[in-house]
Amino acid sequence: MSAVAQDSSMSDSDAAETVGRFDNPALMRRRRREEVRFQAYGLIAIALGMSFLVILFGTIIRDGWTAFFQTSIELPIKFDAAEIDPDGTRNANALAQANYQKLANQALYGQLGVDPSSRAQRQAANALVSRDVDSQLRAMVASDPKIIGTTQNVWVLASGNVDAFAKGKIDRELPQENRQISDQQISWIDKLTASGAMEKSFNTGLFTNTASSQPETAGLAVALLGSFYIMLIVVLLSVPLGVAAAIYLEEFAPRNRITDIIEVNINNLAAVPSIVFGLLGLAVFINFAGLPRSASLVGGLVLTLRTLPTVIIATRASITAVPPSIREAALGVGASKVQSVFHHVLPLSLPGIITGTIIGLVQAIGETAPLLMIGMVAFVVDVPSSPLDPATALPVQIYMWATEAERGFVEKTAGATIVLLGILAVMNILAMVLRKRYERKW
Structure with missing residues (x-):
């Protein structure tokens, strides 16, 4: 009884002390100042970030709209x-x-x-x-x-x-x-x-127009078609492979040391510098497999390896977000494991999968270092008719124009950057629209 009374008295004293703190005007003013100061720091950080962004895009548009x-x-x-x-x-x-x-x-x-x-x-x-x-x-x-x-x-x-x-x-x-x-x-x-x-x-x-040494006749035809071929290969390879790997690891793979090692390596691959994938593509696809240099096929294969970890991680996160009750309900009415995954779990995780995939593609279309390593910096004057023909890509073309000494290539560089940013913006908007369209609430 004495212990209970002691605990009750301690609780009463703690409550009284708390009420006393709120009754202290000086303490409350100090807390409000701290909150205002923290909010000001946040607003300053946002303002700085937005100002740098405005300066960046303003400079690009100022120099590039005339292109x-x-x-x-x-x-x-x-x-x-x-x-x-x-x-x-x-x-x-x-x-x-x-x-x-x-x-x-x-x-x-x-x-x-x-x-x-x-x-x-x-x-x-x-x-x-x-x-x-x-x-x-x-x-x-x-x-x-x-x-x-x-x-x-x-x-x-x-x-x-x-x-x-x-x-x-x-x-x-x-x-x-x-x-x-x-x-x-x-x-x-x-x-x-x-x-x-x-x-x-x-x-x-x-x-x-295609590549030219004169800025007034230089164009993006080769780079646009090369980027299209590369993205087509990345979509055809990374999406089915990444989604299939994520489904297996999340739903079917046994929990043991081997799968733990695989998961750790997938997470590590997502953080590997992109130039390493370029070295891998140079060694495997060009030197070993004998595929042609500067070809969109090699660029697509290299960027597929670069995109796969992103697709797998995003897909696994989307599958994990589906409530376990969905699986249990499907199994409870007699569905098999495969049926519960493909008929219920996968459709519900589709918005996250689409978003993660498009984010991976956006990341891939802006990569430059891997494509430099496999030789996609060639001066190509003929429009590629297939992924096996020599080509270049938008970010590489921007890099090549930025190294030219002619005044006209300055606006060409900024203009090509605007085109690339426009493509990235369209892809991000598409990701938001698709996510909103297929999103389900439970």
């Missing part, structure tokens, strides 16, 4: 038969070897009033148009030889420096010796702009 527009010049080009096909045979080899750059330059001289006898004026005028204009005109003649002997108004790409000046990337107020455009060239640009012969339009070449 989606391209400056072109309209020229009345005379497809002189004496220059293109002097023999009149329409031989394909002869047509391909003609000097089309000369035809574009002559049309430009006439439009600008350039003195052909002045070498300095000729060189300054030649620098206004892209050096790849000959490829454009050659393709026109190859597709329609009937234009030989006629004069056609053709929109040709301006050079990288002219495009940068038209977009405001080169300040005309700078002294002539400090900019890449001369005063004479600026006067010609103003003349062409005033006459409507120079204008900016949407740059479809950013998505349809």
